[in-house]
Amino acid sequence: MISDSSMPYSAPTLAPGADDDQLLHVSLGPQHPSTHGVFRMNVVLDGETVVSLKPVFGYLHRNHEKIAEGVTYLSSMPYTDRLDYICPLSNNWAYAHAVEKLAGIEVPERAEYMRVILAELTRLINHTAFMGFILGDMGAWGSALMYAFRERELILDLFEDLTGARMMANFMRFGGCRNDLPAGWAEKCSVLVDDYGPFLDEMEKFLVGNEILLARCQDVGQLPKETLINGGITGPMLRAAGVNYDIRKAEPYGIYERFSFRIPLGDKGDCYDRIMIRFLEMRESLKILRQALDQLPEGEYVNPKAKIRGFKPPVGEAYARIEGPKGELGFHLISDGTVNPYRYRVRPPSFINLTLLEDMCLGLDLADVVIILGSIDIVLGEVDR
Amino acid sequence: MNLFAAISTEPALWSPEWLPRLPQRLVEMLLGFLGAPEWLVSIAGFLVAAGTVVGVFLGGFALLSLIERKTLARIQNRIGPNRAGWFGILQPVADGIKMLTKEDIVPAKAEKFLHLLAPILIVVPAILALGVIPYGREWTPVSLELGLLFFFAVGSLTELSVFIAGWASGSKFPMLGAMRAISQMVSYELPLIISALGVVMVSGTLSLPLIVEQQGGFHLGFIPAWNLFTPWGFFAGILFFICSIAEANRCPFDLPEGESEIVAGHMTEYSGFKYALFFMGEYLGLFAISALGITLFLGGWQAPLPGLGFLPSWIWFFGKLAIVIFMFLWIRGTYPRVRIDQLMRFAWLCMIPMALLTLPAAGIWTILNRDGHGFLAWAITVPLLLIPCVIVTVIFNRRLASANRTYRFAE
Numbered sequence: 001m002i003s004d005s006s007m008p009y010s011a012p013t014l015a016p017g018a019d020d021d022q023l024l025h026v027s028l029g030p031q032h033p034s035t036h037g038v039f040r041m042n043v044v045l046d047g048e049t050v051v052s053l054k055p056v057f058g059y060l061h062r063n064h065e066k067i068a069e070g071v072t073y074l075s076s077m078p079y080t081d082r083l084d085y086i087c088p089l090s091n092n093w094a095y096a097h098a099v100e101k102l103a104g105i106e107v108p109e110r111a112e113y114m115r116v117i118l119a120e121l122t123r124l125i126n127h128t129a130f131m132g133f134i135l136g137d138m139g140a141w142g143s144a145l146m147y148a149f150r151e152r153e154l155i156l157d158l159f160e161d162l163t164g165a166r167m168m169a170n171f172m173r174f175g176g177c178r179n180d181l182p183a184g185w186a187e188k189c190s191v192l193v194d195d196y197g198p199f200l201d202e203m204e205k206f207l208v209g210n211e212i213l214l215a216r217c218q219d220v221g222q223l224p225k226e227t228l229i230n231g232g233i234t235g236p237m238l239r240a241a242g243v244n245y246d247i248r249k250a251e252p253y254g255i256y257e258r259f260s261f262r263i264p265l266g267d268k269g270d271c272y273d274r275i276m277i278r279f280l281e282m283r284e285s286l287k288i289l290r291q292a293l294d295q296l297p298e299g300e301y302v303n304p305k306a307k308i309r310g311f312k313p314p315v316g317e318a319y320a321r322i323e324g325p326k327g328e329l330g331f332h333l334i335s336d337g338t339v340n341p342y343r344y345r346v347r348p349p350s351f352i353n354l355t356l357l358e359d360m361c362l363g364l365d366l367a368d369v370v371i372i373l374g375s376i377d378i379v380l381g382e383v384d385r
Numbered sequence: 386m387n388l389f390a391a392i393s394t395e396p397a398l399w400s401p402e403w404l405p406r407l408p409q410r411l412v413e414m415l416l417g418f419l420g421a422p423e424w425l426v427s428i429a430g431f432l433v434a435a436g437t438v439v440g441v442f443l444g445g446f447a448l449l450s451l452i453e454r455k456t457l458a459r460i461q462n463r464i465g466p467n468r469a470g471w472f473g474i475l476q477p478v479a480d481g482i483k484m485l486t487k488e489d490i491v492p493a494k495a496e497k498f499l500h501l502l503a504p505i506l507i508v509v510p511a512i513l514a515l516g517v518i519p520y521g522r523e524w525t526p527v528s529l530e531l532g533l534l535f536f537f538a539v540g541s542l543t544e545l546s547v548f549i550a551g552w553a554s555g556s557k558f559p560m561l562g563a564m565r566a567i568s569q570m571v572s573y574e575l576p577l578i579i580s581a582l583g584v585v586m587v588s589g590t591l592s593l594p595l596i597v598e599q600q601g602g603f604h605l606g607f608i609p610a611w612n613l614f615t616p617w618g619f620f621a622g623i624l625f626f627i628c629s630i631a632e633a634n635r636c637p638f639d640l641p642e643g644e645s646e647i648v649a650g651h652m653t654e655y656s657g658f659k660y661a662l663f664f665m666g667e668y669l670g671l672f673a674i675s676a677l678g679i680t681l682f683l684g685g686w687q688a689p690l691p692g693l694g695f696l697p698s699w700i701w702f703f704g705k706l707a708i709v710i711f712m713f714l715w716i717r718g719t720y721p722r723v724r725i726d727q728l729m730r731f732a733w734l735c736m737i738p739m740a741l742l743t744l745p746a747a748g749i750w751t752i753l754n755r756d757g758h759g760f761l762a763w764a765i766t767v768p769l770l771l772i773p774c775v776i777v778t779v780i781f782n783r784r785l786a787s788a789n790r791t792y793r794f795a796e
Contacts, residue, residue: 026557034645048561048725137645139636139722146461212637212721244795262794273790280792366561367646367724 023051026366030059034137034370037380041357041369048366053358057351060384068344073099073174073311076344081168083346084382086129087122089159090324092172097253098320098331099174103313108300111176112255116292117189118171119322120285121159124196125152126325127236127278127285130377131203134275137374138216144207151199154192161185174311176302186293193289196282204279217272221360221372228269231356235327235349237376240277241269247323254322258295259288271375312339319347326350326377346385350378401697405441405524409433438515438526446668447477453714460718484661492654494555503553503651504659506546507666510539514673519594521686521699532593533585536677537578540632543670544570547641547651550663554654562650565725566641569631572732573638577628579740580621583747584612584681593677597685607691611684616766617746620774622682624740626712629674631728634667636717640725675709676702683709735777739770746770 029040038059044052064083068076080095081088093115100107107115129152132145156166161182163169171178207213225241238245246263248256264280266273315337321330327349334343353376361369403410413430421429451466451473458465466473491500517532519525529535544567551563588596602610612618631638642650652663679685683705686698693701723731746766753762 024557024561026561033648045561048565135721139639139643139645140720141636141644142457143461143718146463150462210721212723215727216721216724242793246795249795262796265793265795267790267792276790276792280794365724365726367640367643367722370646 022046028369029056035373036133036378037383039373039378039380039383041373043366043369045366050361050364050366050369053361053369055354055357057354057380057383060380062385064385065344065346069341072339073313073341074308076341077172078168078170081170082381083348083385084324084326084329084350084379085167086379087126087325088167088169089118089122089171090322090329092169093119093254094320094322094324094329095331096172096174097322098318098333099313101320102316102318102333102335103174103311105175105306106303107176107254108303109255109297110180110299111301111303113292113296114177114181114301115172116254116256116259117289117296118159118162120289120292121155121189123285123325124282125155126377127282128152128203130278131207131275133377134271134371134374135207135213137370138213144203147203151196158185158189158192161188173302173306173308175306176300178302180301186296189289190293193286193293196286200279200282200286208276208279214272216367216371217275217375218270219268220271220364220368221375222268222270223356223360225269227356227359231359232352233327233356235324235353236274236277236281237269237327237353239263240266240273242267247321247328251321253320256288259291261285261287271371274375274377310339312337321347324349326379326382327353346382348382348385350376350380350382351385354378354383402521402523402699404697405437405521405699406434408437434526435516438520439512442512442515442669442672443665445672446665447481449668449671449710450480450664451476452710453717456711456714457718460715481661484658487657489657489659490654492555495654496553496555499549499553500654501659503546503550504655504662504666506549507543508662508669510542510546511666511669511673513539515669515676517593518673518676518680519597519685520676520702521697524699525594528594529592531591533581533591533596533677536593536673537574537581540670540673541570541574543666544574546666550651550655554651556654558647558649558653559651561647562641562643562653565643565647566634566651568725569634569638569640569728569732572729573628573631573736576624576732576736576740577632579737580624580628580743581677581681583617583621583743586744586747587612587751593680593685597680597687600684601687603691609684609687609689611682611687613682613684615750616763616770617743617750618682620739620746620770621743622678624736624743625678625682626709628736629678630713630716631732633671633674633713635671635713637720637722638728639717639722640728643722645722671710671713672706675706675713679705679709731781735781739774739777742770742773 024045026043026045027040028043029035030038032040035041040056040059042054042056043050062082064079068079077092077095080091083091099105128148129145132148135144136142159169160166162185163171163178223241225243228238228241229243234245234247242265244263244265247253248261249263261284264277264284266277313335315335317332317334319330319332321328323329328347329349330347332343332345332347333341336342357373357376360372364372409430412433413426416426416429454476455465455473466476469475469479491497514536516527517525517529517535519528547566547570548563551559551561551566554560584596585591588599590596600609600611604610604614608614613622630636634641640650642652647653652660655663679702686702688694688696688698688701746769749769750762750766753759753765
């Protein structure tokens, strides 16, 4: 169980005139067990070493942005669920946030608290499922995933109680949320938050000390900070490399200033750091959840002045972003004063984090490619839109 | 070659000890009664003896495919197959019907004949290897004097068939899987054989029944005199177990299949019954390598405690087999997969040196014990093996980057 700890970052490229007969051109995907959906990589292999890797996407393109230009603002809300279908409520919030910024709608305090609670629960879901997926990519087929999904189910049950749907929530509205918390929901959520810490301890104990996991993940897929910043990488991937950039702190939205939480930062930015950062982020999310549940005020769950029918924001333009579980999730809207947006643009973290895939994979093994792709944590619904 | 030595002894026909040989005895008696010539009787008896082994292990294969799914399911907090029959007991039947009725697809670029040959070639050596194992005191299907050599000789044929499968499929994932399989199997065959050599040195024979006979008796009245309970045997047994995981392509060394990386390795382009044959070959190979490990290190059919000899010896053998197989399943449910370079480095830098060390240790142990210096034997062999083991472990763990990274927190 060894890996060279002192491997510097290097990106060997296909030398001009290299003997192409020695190279194996493999198309990984779109039907491949661990591309996390219909994603394809055209890989050139020298033995098992990656010489070149070209991502190909678009197999799940659903014309999301163009469709949104043809329907009313609220009609796009269910579509945002289908972007990153692991965490629909974050997407809902990002879109609602953008429209509220465009139309200048106030959000009542209770709704803000509900949004924070739901967004942090979503972060828990995403990072927990991530642990299972990346272990699956490493070859521990199903074991970690099943335990991750067991906990995810508990959160999804909460979502079902609240929104009626387990995944496709369609819950946020401009100026608040669709409905109030049902009776007893906050208590159930509180129990879940208390039970989640021990589950994380257990998971961390089993995963983090594992020699094979260490050997597979440490010093794999690291890039210099500058490259990451220039590439527009956000989210846990960027913070694992030690860049202190979390939109909840850098440009606070909602009511995040009211909570005390910290931003975990890694050092090397390899796959192991990306796993650990997500563990630590989940613990911080639990802190936020605990504070939010304790402070949850009574009041309106949606701004009564916000119009639902005939909603026409003034002419203008807005870009709003939130710290989604996978990184900066932003919506850019241009209004021409009609009921439909003139331009609707999503800034998906999965897609932009994926752009540096080749730089991370060059010179490594085929087996590493799968782990690196897993550590980026993509959802193809969001990449292709 | 005393091929027929075991058959000639006259048994008590209905004793439980002889139960597995009963079909063979009955056929022989029937043919003898009908006045068939001598050669026909022995050949028929031989065929039935082989048929018994194949039948037992095909049943074991069906059972194991269910048990594996059930065990993995319990490890993974699931229930597992439970729809077909009680507790899913008919699931192997359902799987078999499904496999038989599926379309058999041969890729256009495949070498048709070799593509057909590979799944057959992978089953045959596994069955041949199972033939030389002593399953009970009176039950060795083919009692070869060079049984161990025969086992390794046919066992290495598996590599050939895996490579044929990878090459003949005319596809890239199978090719990658085949290349991985060859490098892995060649690397792990060495420590596997070397760790078995210590047993041969001590026993002075390559005959598997004799190796088991020599592990009879008990130290201090209750510790079985198995090779595992000697210093060299303990190390060699662990090395043998690790190598057998790699030989059987099981997790964490299941790189040739590498499901998340190269789809299914050499089996990618197989479907229907050919795929089922690969599956069968793997399971039979798993049985064979576990059975050999039990024979060499765990006393074969010898009872684990004194006073338990009243049970038929083959029950002990299959009990041990069940435990060893469970270890394989347990590891599969627990560990992620290693990378190819880590796998090779582990074989060449750790397994082979440690396996070589067990040879002098076994020699010293035997000579000192023969001369009656039992304490001295412990005092020399334990440090001889333990110190290099610790050194190798420390070096390996140091080359592994520190597990205890610290993380900063920004407010």
